Amino acid sequence: MPDQPLLIVLGGPTASGKTGLAIEVARHFGTEILSADSRQFYREMRIGNARPSPEELAAVPHHFIADRSLDAPLTAGTFAAKALEVLARLFTTHETAVLAGGSGLYIRALCEGLDEFPAVTEAARTRVQGIVEAAGLAGLQAEVARLDPEYFATVDRQNGRRLERALRVCFTEGKPYSSYLGKIPKRPFRPVYLQPAIGREPLYARINDRVDRMLRHGLEQEARALFPRRGQPVLETVGYQEWWPCFNGEYDRDRAVELIKRNSRRYAKRQVTWFREYAPVVGLPAVIRACARRDAE
Incomplete structure (x- = not known):
């Protein structure tokens, strides 16, 4: 095994194909996937957060998917601590692991660490x-x-x-x-930051198609079930928060759907900006080549 194991970090915008690419990569390296999607942690959120399908979850072992309730929110710092424990176990038998998701803060917390501050009075x-x-x-x-x-x-x-x-x-x-500041212990792995290759127009088309698919699968009904809990911070997110005014009679269903698509595109644009600093745009062959290069360093 190399001096330090590799963590392949597949980030990028929503609907860019991270889930499928992560599964391909994990299969290639015979390893497991950790989710860094801060909305997919919660059992009550299934449709609006585009959780991987049962077939996808069965294809490769996944961690941090629907493993907790909304009543037990997971902060970025706590996620990092728990993910480090999972990786410590994985890296005893695997040279490589995969981290997939679009929540930049959670990715940074695990890969770089976050400075710890006292509770403010x-x-x-x-x-x-x-x-x-x-x-x-x-x-x-x-x-x-x-x-x-x-x-x-x-x-x-x-x-x-x-x-x-x-x-x-x-x-x-x-x-x-x-x-x-600057008191974070060095991570016991080397991250390789990558993201799926997809242009803006195809990405926006996929976002619109995904929202339509979510609606067919019951997104509105899921949001109605969560409406009484709308004050929880994790539900102040695209795909859910647009329904609250609709359910209050402030606008109709068509407007809610329009806003979900618009806000999803805006969120994707912010993700693209964030990940541009970290991750080159690649497909599966490039992932394998990149990891081979890092392994040879």
Whole structure:
């Protein structure tokens, strides 16, 4: 086996063919798939999150598919910890594993790690809000420069949210925000970031076709069953949230479907932008070649 096992990360936009490609890759390498789709974790969400079919799930062992209830939400940090445990077991007998999904934060949490910060106190939140109300962005900038000059030297000073987050941590623990950065242990594997090859127009056509297929399979009925739980953050997502105003009588079914298709295309565009930084666009032969190259390094 190589010094470090490989994690093939198949990302990319929704409806781009990640599921099928991941199964092909896993079969080729005789390995298993971990899902990094933050909506496919939940049993109650089956149609609107395009969960792999029973046949697809039976083709290759999968992890983190419908393994929990909406009542037990999985954060990116907790997912990473649990996924590392799964990989530790897999890598005792496999040289390669596959991570598939479009949730960039969850992929980054597993492959790179996330900095851990203390739980912010209500007093710290109130104090930061007071600065915002009294002095706005300039006040935030001045306070971060005073309490954490190291972070202030690198942060986007026009990004008020980042300044607020840094101050909340400073006020909670009395330590610079920067003191919590860069403490992530090195991962015991080498990631290979890839995504399926598909153009924008074919992708948008597949998104529209997928929504139509979901509707035929009962998406509206699934959303109605989840309507009483619509306040849960995981349901504030494309394919579900568009139904809530419809069910409240604010617009009709046709408008809900139109919005789902539009918002799915917009979500795909954001995913393309995120993954462009990480993953070249490839098909299955290129995946195999890329892994062979990394294995030879």
